[in-house]
Amino acid sequence: MDKRIDRRTFLKFSSAGIASALLGSTGLLSWIPRAEAATISQTFYITEGFITQPDGVDVYFRGYSPSTNNLTVPGAQMIVQEGDTVRITIVNTLGTSHSFKIDGVVDSGRIYGGQTKTIEFQVNKAGTYMYYDARNAPYNRLVGLHGGFAVMPKGSSNEVYDGSPTFVQQHFWLFHDIDPVWHNSIRNRRTPGTTYSPRYFTINGLSGRPPGSTGNGDPSVDAMHDPLSALHGHVGDRTLLRVLNAGMCQQSVHTHGNHMDWLTDNGQIRDDIWSKDCIYLEGNMGKFDAIFPFDPPPDAHPPVSTGVYPMHLHTEMSQTAGGGLYMFGALTDIFFE
Amino acid sequence: MGMRRTTTTDTTTTDGGGMDGGGDGGGMGGMGGACYIYPAAPATPGLTNADVTFNLGIDMQIPLTMDDGNTVNMWGFTDGGGNMGMDGGGMGGGTFPSPAMRVTEGDIVHSNLNVGMMWVHTIHHHGIEPEYRSDGVGHLSHDVANGTYTYQWRPAHAGTYFYHCHTNTVLHAEMGMYGALIVDPPEGAGTLFSGGPSYDVEAFWVVDEIDSSWHNLPWDAGTCGGDVGLNELNPDYFVITGVDGSGNSAMNLPPISATVQRGQKLLARYICAGYHPQKIRFGGLSGKIYASDGRPLPKPVSVTEIRAASAERYDIIFEPTERGTYLIETDIIHWVTGEVLGTTRTSITVT
Numbered sequence: 001m002d003k004r005i006d007r008r009t010f011l012k013f014s015s016a017g018i019a020s021a022l023l024g025s026t027g028l029l030s031w032i033p034r035a036e037a038a039t040i041s042q043t044f045y046i047t048e049g050f051i052t053q054p055d056g057v058d059v060y061f062r063g064y065s066p067s068t069n070n071l072t073v074p075g076a077q078m079i080v081q082e083g084d085t086v087r088i089t090i091v092n093t094l095g096t097s098h099s100f101k102i103d104g105v106v107d108s109g110r111i112y113g114g115q116t117k118t119i120e121f122q123v124n125k126a127g128t129y130m131y132y133d134a135r136n137a138p139y140n141r142l143v144g145l146h147g148g149f150a151v152m153p154k155g156s157s158n159e160v161y162d163g164s165p166t167f168v169q170q171h172f173w174l175f176h177d178i179d180p181v182w183h184n185s186i187r188n189r190r191t192p193g194t195t196y197s198p199r200y201f202t203i204n205g206l207s208g209r210p211p212g213s214t215g216n217g218d219p220s221v222d223a224m225h226d227p228l229s230a231l232h233g234h235v236g237d238r239t240l241l242r243v244l245n246a247g248m249c250q251q252s253v254h255t256h257g258n259h260m261d262w263l264t265d266n267g268q269i270r271d272d273i274w275s276k277d278c279i280y281l282e283g284n285m286g287k288f289d290a291i292f293p294f295d296p297p298p299d300a301h302p303p304v305s306t307g308v309y310p311m312h313l314h315t316e317m318s319q320t321a322g323g324g325l326y327m328f329g330a331l332t333d334i335f336f337e
Numbered sequence: 338m339g340m341r342r343t344t345t346t347d348t349t350t351t352d353g354g355g356m357d358g359g360g361d362g363g364g365m366g367g368m369g370g371a372c373y374i375y376p377a378a379p380a381t382p383g384l385t386n387a388d389v390t391f392n393l394g395i396d397m398q399i400p401l402t403m404d405d406g407n408t409v410n411m412w413g414f415t416d417g418g419g420n421m422g423m424d425g426g427g428m429g430g431g432t433f434p435s436p437a438m439r440v441t442e443g444d445i446v447h448s449n450l451n452v453g454m455m456w457v458h459t460i461h462h463h464g465i466e467p468e469y470r471s472d473g474v475g476h477l478s479h480d481v482a483n484g485t486y487t488y489q490w491r492p493a494h495a496g497t498y499f500y501h502c503h504t505n506t507v508l509h510a511e512m513g514m515y516g517a518l519i520v521d522p523p524e525g526a527g528t529l530f531s532g533g534p535s536y537d538v539e540a541f542w543v544v545d546e547i548d549s550s551w552h553n554l555p556w557d558a559g560t561c562g563g564d565v566g567l568n569e570l571n572p573d574y575f576v577i578t579g580v581d582g583s584g585n586s587a588m589n590l591p592p593i594s595a596t597v598q599r600g601q602k603l604l605a606r607y608i609c610a611g612y613h614p615q616k617i618r619f620g621g622l623s624g625k626i627y628a629s630d631g632r633p634l635p636k637p638v639s640v641t642e643i644r645a646a647s648a649e650r651y652d653i654i655f656e657p658t659e660r661g662t663y664l665i666e667t668d669i670i671h672w673v674t675g676e677v678l679g680t681t682r683t684s685i686t687v688t
Contacts, residue, residue, distance in 0.1 A: 055562055197568070197569060198673075211373070211375065212372070213373060250614050250646065250672045250673075252646035252647035252648055252649065256461075256474065257469070257472075258466060259631075271636075272635040272636055274630075274632070274634055274635075275630070275632040276629060276632070276649075277463070277630045278630060278646055278647065279646070280614070280645070281646070283672070283673065297467060297469075298493040299465045299466045299490045299492050299493050300466070300467045300468040300491070301383065301385070301445055301467070301489055302385075302468075304469075307468060307469035307470075308469055309466075309474070310474055310476075315672055317507060317569065317570055317672075319506065319507050320559065320568050322562070323563070323565055323566050323567055323568050324558065324560065324561075324562055324563050324565045324567055325560070326508070326559060327476060
């Protein structure tokens with residue numbers, strides 16, 4: 001748990017434990033359906049700091065963090081169920097105004113610098129959502145104020161919507177792209193005036209660290225081994241992917257090893273489920289749900305049931321950091337165990 | 338445009354050229370500046386006799402002349418390449434795009450990639466899902482350097498795929514290191530997939546953008562760090578199946594363009610080979626998507642245009658009923674701004 005915080009924490013911060021039942025300690029969002037609706041409480045501290053990118057550059061971010069002395073980008077993944085009441089307390093530790101919004105669900109309105117505000121809302125529609133700061137759009141979202149939010153169908157542990165194909169485990173893949181010039185403008189409370197030029201690309205806040213590089217295999221920095229991002233499964237462990245895009249760039253999400261069953265597109269249940277190896281992810285909060293089936297890789301000869309494959313964005317500019325460093329971008333690995 | 342293939346009919350045929358990797362697979366000659374590459378020469382797991390064998394080499398000097406008279410250097414795979422480690426300067430024999438592979442569902446296929454000592458490459462058969470060491474992803478298996486490696490795969494699903502290099506992919510695929518990969522059903526060409534539609538004429542729309550400012554970079558550009566601009570693809574040329582598509586060069590050039598009689602069925606295999614998103618429009622014709630990414634759709638979908646993301650493939654059947662010439666235009670759209678950066682053009686003529 002500490003690693004999850006350390007890695008997204010600028011050096012000046014010390015890590016702190018999270019006492020939230022909403023945060024999975026592994027990549028698996030463990031979920032036990034309840035017969036009764038519950039009230040789920042979560043406190044976020046809006047904080048700021050710097051996060052070191054793969055090329056060593058420190059980039060300014062703000063985050064929905066678990067404590068005042070911490071910076072977490074993206075914010076903690078949340079999973080609730082239909083009918084639940086969600087009570088979010090936002091402690092804005094900064095001098096700038098912010099907000100907490102889930103499109104179609106809740107909008108906190110303006111939360112002034114130094115203000116603490118609690119909002120309470122009921123969730124009624126299963127699906128995959130992003131919570132984010134809608135003020136000063138899109139800048140406050142881009143600078144790091146976003147996170148994944150999922151509503152499970154009432155009483156269900158294995159569907160993304162009522163009657164959907166089922167899964168046995170689920171992950172968020174929250175992609176982001178980062179222009180440090182824009183982040184610096186936001187830090188200085190100026191509206192970015194330059195053409196957007198993303199230089200870093202992340203999945204769930206991390207970038208790849210290929211074998212031989214510093215940090216390879218360290219789940220606190222390496223997206224290939226981050227338990228929130230990397231998929232681990234045996235044949236048959238159908239895995240729901242809740243895919244969200246906090247960044248500006250349109251992406252192509254590509255899995256090796258298996259095609260994905262494409263269930264929803266920007267919140268709409270698709271008429272038919274297509275089996276795709278690349279799925280179009282729109283920029284500016286595009287989203288989709290898909291299931292990675294963990295079927296035996298179909299084209300292996302002789303047949304196999306184990307191996308390791310990548311997921312990467314096929315918009316290959318997103319596989320770089322700082323204009324080079326291929327494989328230090330938004331990708332992770334898929335382990336057939 | 339197809340690649341020569343060896344169809345094995347006996348059990349003793351060996352695959353072309355040095356599949357043991359040619360000895361010093363870790364050889365780094367000329368590669369001193371590269372980082373995070375994984376040269377090795379392992380044996381192919383489960384190697385067995387192939388039904389079909391492709392031998393591929395490397396060509397790093399493929400001039401592509403554009404409509405404005407300028408020439409852009411492309412890289413590609415060559416048809417051949419059995420001279421173990423001796424493709425040397427990588428000159429000659431290459432085309433853009435690389436030669437198409439065409440196989441039949443259920444074939445055991447060998448793609449023998451021969452790479453000289455000056456650089457490192459792989460083949461990833463995109464959409465094909467083989468044993469991971471035949472998947473061509475260096476950081477999870479190895480890159481091919483100074484030798485030959487046999488990628489073994491057995492396609493289970495008929496459809497449209499492509500193959501491309503997966504080393505420093507952002508650069509190598511942009512440089513043109515890709516080719517079409519068609520898997521026919523057991524019924525053979527003329528049927529899209531078993532139980533699927535038949536077709537009389539076939540067109541190949543492989544749409545890509547080129548940023549010529551990337552085309553003087555070395556194969557390992559950026560791998561050790563430093564800003565070589567690979568986060569910004571600002572294309573100045575737009576190609577369809579290897580031809581400058583911004584003017585008229587591809588308008589009447591089968592199998593990019595197509596001529597069909599009324600009553601015939603045209604299959605267009607559309608591959609979004611660029612990185613920026615695309616939108617393809619059919620000039621007033623309506624087509625039916627029967628398959629995408631090498632998988633049949635549960636229900637065919639009638640469309641007059643398709644939006645596609647990088648590396649998606651769509652198989653569209655046209656059954657035109659009206660004589661005429663229909664303009665097929667593909668916009669290449671900036672991944673952030675949505676601006677149309679360029680458009681490729683070809684045509685369908687209905688007689």
